[in-house]
Amino acid sequence: LQTAESIDSDSDFLRLFGHRVLDLLPDDALTGRPLFIRSAPGGGKTSLLKLFTPSVLQNLVVMKANEATKDLFSKLKALGAVSDQGVRVLSVMLSSARTFPALVDVGLNATRAKRLLLALIDSRILLGALRSILVVRGLRFPDDLSRLSLVAPPNDVVPGLSFPADGVAVQQWAESVEQRVAELIDTLLSTEGSGPSGHDALLSLHLLDANCVRLDGKPFETHWLIMFDDMQKLAPSQRTDLLQVVVEQRSRSTVWLAERFEALDNEELLANGALSGRDHFVIALEREWKKGRWFESAVKLIAERRARMAADSAGPNAPDAFAPTIEVDLDSPSWDDKMQAALDTVRNRVEAIAASKPHYAEWVQSRANIESSLRHQLIKWRALEILIARHAGKSQLSLFPEPLSTQELDEKEAANVRAAAELFISKEFSFPYYFGPSQLANLGSFNIEQFIRLAGDLFEEALSAAVMRRPTSLSPQCQERIIKAAFDKRIMDLPRRARNGRGALNFLDAIGQFCREETYQPNAPYAPGVTGFALTMADCTYMYDPSTRKKRPEIDAFADVLNTALQYNFLLPEVDRPRPSGRVVVLYLNRLVCTKYDLPLHYGGFRVKRLQDVMYWPTHGFRPSRQGKLSI
Numbered sequence: 001l002q003t004a005e006s007i008d009s010d011s012d013f014l015r016l017f018g019h020r021v022l023d024l025l026p027d028d029a030l031t032g033r034p035l036f037i038r039s040a041p042g043g044g045k046t047s048l049l050k051l052f053t054p055s056v057l058q059n060l061v062v063m064k065a066n067e068a069t070k071d072l073f074s075k076l077k078a079l080g081a082v083s084d085q086g087v088r089v090l091s092v093m094l095s096s097a098r099t100f101p102a103l104v105d106v107g108l109n110a111t112r113a114k115r116l117l118l119a120l121i122d123s124r125i126l127l128g129a130l131r132s133i134l135v136v137r138g139l140r141f142p143d144d145l146s147r148l149s150l151v152a153p154p155n156d157v158v159p160g161l162s163f164p165a166d167g168v169a170v171q172q173w174a175e176s177v178e179q180r181v182a183e184l185i186d187t188l189l190s191t192e193g194s195g196p197s198g199h200d201a202l203l204s205l206h207l208l209d210a211n212c213v214r215l216d217g218k219p220f221e222t223h224w225l226i227m228f229d230d231m232q233k234l235a236p237s238q239r240t241d242l243l244q245v246v247v248e249q250r251s252r253s254t255v256w257l258a259e260r261f262e263a264l265d266n267e268e269l270l271a272n273g274a275l276s277g278r279d280h281f282v283i284a285l286e287r288e289w290k291k292g293r294w295f296e297s298a299v300k301l302i303a304e305r306r307a308r309m310a311a312d313s314a315g316p317n318a319p320d321a322f323a324p325t326i327e328v329d330l331d332s333p334s335w336d337d338k339m340q341a342a343l344d345t346v347r348n349r350v351e352a353i354a355a356s357k358p359h360y361a362e363w364v365q366s367r368a369n370i371e372s373s374l375r376h377q378l379i380k381w382r383a384l385e386i387l388i389a390r391h392a393g394k395s396q397l398s399l400f401p402e403p404l405s406t407q408e409l410d411e412k413e414a415a416n417v418r419a420a421a422e423l424f425i426s427k428e429f430s431f432p433y434y435f436g437p438s439q440l441a442n443l444g445s446f447n448i449e450q451f452i453r454l455a456g457d458l459f460e461e462a463l464s465a466a467v468m469r470r471p472t473s474l475s476p477q478c479q480e481r482i483i484k485a486a487f488d489k490r491i492m493d494l495p496r497r498a499r500n501g502r503g504a505l506n507f508l509d510a511i512g513q514f515c516r517e518e519t520y521q522p523n524a525p526y527a528p529g530v531t532g533f534a535l536t537m538a539d540c541t542y543m544y545d546p547s548t549r550k551k552r553p554e555i556d557a558f559a560d561v562l563n564t565a566l567q568y569n570f571l572l573p574e575v576d577r578p579r580p581s582g583r584v585v586v587l588y589l590n591r592l593v594c595t596k597y598d599l600p601l602h603y604g605g606f607r608v609k610r611l612q613d614v615m616y617w618p619t620h621g622f623r624p625s626r627q628g629k630l631s632i
Helices: 010-016 019-024 045-051 054-062 070-079 100-106 110-136 167-187 203-209 236-249 285-292 295-312 333-356 358-368 374-392 406-412 415-429 437-443 448-467 476-490 501-519 537-544 546-551 553-567 591-596
Strands: 035-039 089-095 148-150 213-215 223-229 254-260 274-276 281-284 532-536 571-577 584-589
Touching: 010 054, 010 295, 019 070, 019 285, 019 295, 035 045, 035 285, 045 054, 045 223, 045 254, 054 070, 054 089, 054 110, 089 110, 100 110, 100 167, 100 236, 110 148, 110 167, 110 203, 110 213, 110 236, 148 167, 203 223, 236 254, 281 285, 285 295, 285 571, 295 437, 295 448, 333 358, 333 374, 333 415, 358 374, 358 406, 374 406, 374 415, 437 448, 437 476, 437 591, 448 476, 476 591, 501 532, 501 553, 501 584, 501 591, 532 537, 537 546, 537 553, 537 584, 546 553, 553 571, 584 591
Parallel strands: 035 254, 035 281, 089 223, 223 254
Antiparallel strands: 148 213, 274 281, 532 584, 571 584
16 A cells, blocks of 8 residues: 555545645646656655646546546646546556666767667557547557558658558557667667668657547547656666657646656756746646645545555454554543653753842743643743743843843743744653654655655554554554654665765764754753754856866865755755845755754755865764753
8 A cells, every 4th residue: 555656446545645745746747748747756756747647637537526536527628637427538558667767878979879779668558548548538558559650741751651551550660660670679789771761750649639549530639648657767868868758848738847856967956946937847746745735634534544445354453544543642541740850850850040140030921820731831931941041142231131021021932932942852751752643744844755655654563453452542652762762764774775874974964963952952042953954056166067077076075965865855945045144055864864963844044164174074064063952
């Protein structure tokens, strides 16, 4: 259940699909400029593309009144993909991992290599288009290919294909192109004259745009969507060639190109999340989720649907919903003794300060009159301790300070101070901090798969409890234990998965230690805490300048490590953020990394660092300048 694209049943796929991801698409996604869909691994690109395949859309039309899919149907209807009567957009989905990258190994010149790449793509698009038509009309592939035909295009000639051509002839031509390219690759020779002649453009799009396809002799009119998945698998030259052709050709058919961040160069990685261009549109999924604030509601829906499906096959005692398995607070009586002991400790500390500094007396007295839960009282007292530390740390204090009023306290006690107090309490007294549905959604770090795997770990624990006939709700301690263990499972294997993985892991460790030191200062100056750092735009420009990287190998090595962390979503950038001293790029830690260093899950807390300070973190680590303390 953890990988949506591997689910064989179209109906199951539709029941599990979270429709809120469609809110990230532009209104003209199916009729406008080429659309580039980018994310880290697990961002949901392949699942999104699979949603638009003919069989899935056809099943959705059949299930349009189903409670689990009616919202999805409504959104796709608004986009123009389906109507009440049927599928309105036909798609062809191609994997870029098949054969294309191997063409580079043959050693052809750039022009010949590009022509062969386009010919191979054309063969797959045309054959895929014929297959899509048969699927949407309820016919069989390849048995009914003879009912399809291609008429002559207005101005183009397709090498090796004579018109008119029936579907069987098109299939034979496409297979011949595949075979000749495969033979060329297998020979490992760079003979320029071998293999098919190649194409100068994507001729398949010309054919589809001109409605050259016939079904039973009649024109088959539809709007086409051509989807390229796994673009990061292409060689850089192939990616550049394909993007150039797609953008310059200006086809009426819509083209989507999905790729991981690892395909991007340095400047693209630190570009803004959604870039409008005259010729194309770009969506970086994680960054769009962060801007839109829909991620929590989207993944909660996904969790509920997957839990319900899992419960159907897990026996009568299994929980049939996800939310009830997750306890959400620490206000139960089982926590009273520990909460009371912590409250007494913090209160005694604050009252001891007030005894020697009477100008805090009114502040302290205001806390003595609180009537609320023990946890709420504890947070209020700890927030007061932070505010006293801030006031006491001011450089200019009167020799005879005047008493501080309750009104002044109320003005200073913002929500971020209370959030810092809650974090400090958790750290000092070992209360669980990472628990509950909202925290779990935050820990997904705007990556669908990361959330699903965390939620799956928790739900697996609930199912195990059901098998043992124990309560299936997971306590806050149990949730935090499972979540913290996920760091080792999901992140510690980075050296195995990525180039520069060891350096990136060391870099994350240094950032985590830096953030922890800045967060746990007694006066919580960056409440509720620091979860990232920033580089000036000038430093980034200097770092990625080719001449800089050529002259300074240490900067070149650091840039590669930074790119790896960005490609795998372990650092989430906010680009061109204004600051009084100039614009910066903020690099926030993946929220799962935050659990390793007991950091909050809020965004906003960061410190600007110089490039010369952080560039050695991957190799030399972070050197603390002070020890964070939890008491004054």
